[in-house]
Amino acid sequence: MTDPDTLQELITRLRQASSSEELLLATRQLASCGVTGAAPLLVEVLGFNNPGAAVAAVDGLIALGQEAVPPLLQLDPENYGARAWAVRALAGIGDVRGLDLLVDALGTDVAASVRRAAARGLGNLRLEELAADRRREVQDCCLQALLAATSDGEWVVRYAVAVGLEGLGQDLAPSSEALARVRQGLVALSEAAEANPPVVVLRARLAQLRLPLP
């Protein structure tokens, strides 16, 4: 469905929303219609400080995929709330143009919820269309960021790092050095320690089992 009238109508409805319920409803409609051209407005919704609408907008942006990436990357870095949602959207889309933002979010964001989304996203990038050299470069970048985050202070981030390492490992050659480093990261996460809860240990062990066999 790419009818410009429909898009215009949905945009008008969203712009004129006068309560948070109306905004939520209008965002859901715009997010679920899959209309090309909806992305910039959905990105705008991320900054409205309305969590329900932001969740719907993130779903819509992920469904739009690549088209949503440029407006997401243009977000003002100072707009902290919107950026946190943008990290989730980029993590779900898996477009390699989001790499720098995801690496930065995992390494520096103060909110564990943003770091955990970034970690998942770094294991979820779509690399199949990249040239072999560039692919290795991106994989190395993801790997470094994820390994650094195996010592994150929050269990939920370390859990997401295990998930991210598993995702990254799926695309690596069985005998590669990179896969060996993925394994080392997962071994560290699967060590039982007082500060490392059983759920992280379990998830890291499961990830180890799912990696390509050497």
Next chain:
Amino acid sequence: MVGWLSMAAPQHEQAGAPISEAEALARLRQSDDPSQQYYAAWWLGRMRCQHPDAVPLLIEALRQRRPRDPGAGVEENAVARNAARALGKLGGPARQAIAELLKVLEDPDDGLREAAARALGELRAEQAVEPICRRLASGPDGAGAPQPGTPRLMEPCEALLEALGEIGCASGSTTHVLGVVEPYVHHERPLIRSAAARTLLRLSGDARWGDLLVALLDHPQLQVRRAALMDLGAAGWRPALEPIRRTLAENSLKLIALKGLVEHGCGEPGEEALLACMDALL
């Protein structure tokens, strides 16, 4: 790059406070400035300090409590409250504080009783079961009645109920404890009903109480849905997987609840299904 090698020593991550252990102990040892003690007590708990002086100093801070003077700034009771909370986090070595915490459980200050109840729960202090039951025995219309002019109840019921679930029961006393807790599933406040159901579920494993908590996941107030999530997690009630996934609340809280299902629960749905659901919420 810090990397995975540094994983073994995470104690100082996100310290929140640039003070050393020695400094924290010194601040707690002095008694001229209660606000310094207040912070130091919090710090020792947050860092799970294992220094041999920590527990004796925290017990000393507990003894600073006094009849309440709402006009005072950082009053001694605030120090005692933080000391109780810290003791709850220090595990085995803090068990020598149980006798003093049991005295605090009888303090006229209900905020202190609340902190003591939670600490006794965390320390799995079986000696506390009887005194806690005595505090709750008058039921929702007694211990659970509102304190006139405040949002608080006569007793810190939520903390008392949850502590009973944490401690568990020596065989033989379960029926008695269940009898004390059960009337609270009819309390007018949903958060108290949730706390009671959590404890009954942990102590009895009876599906009725799991169903009660699952029903609270549909409550119109977000605060109640959040509490039900935490309570299902604490009880490890795995049949709640799908309702947890669907309820309207932050993914962060759903993840904490599901962690509880993985770590404290058993049976179906199994771990792989639980972990798959967690993955999708990240």
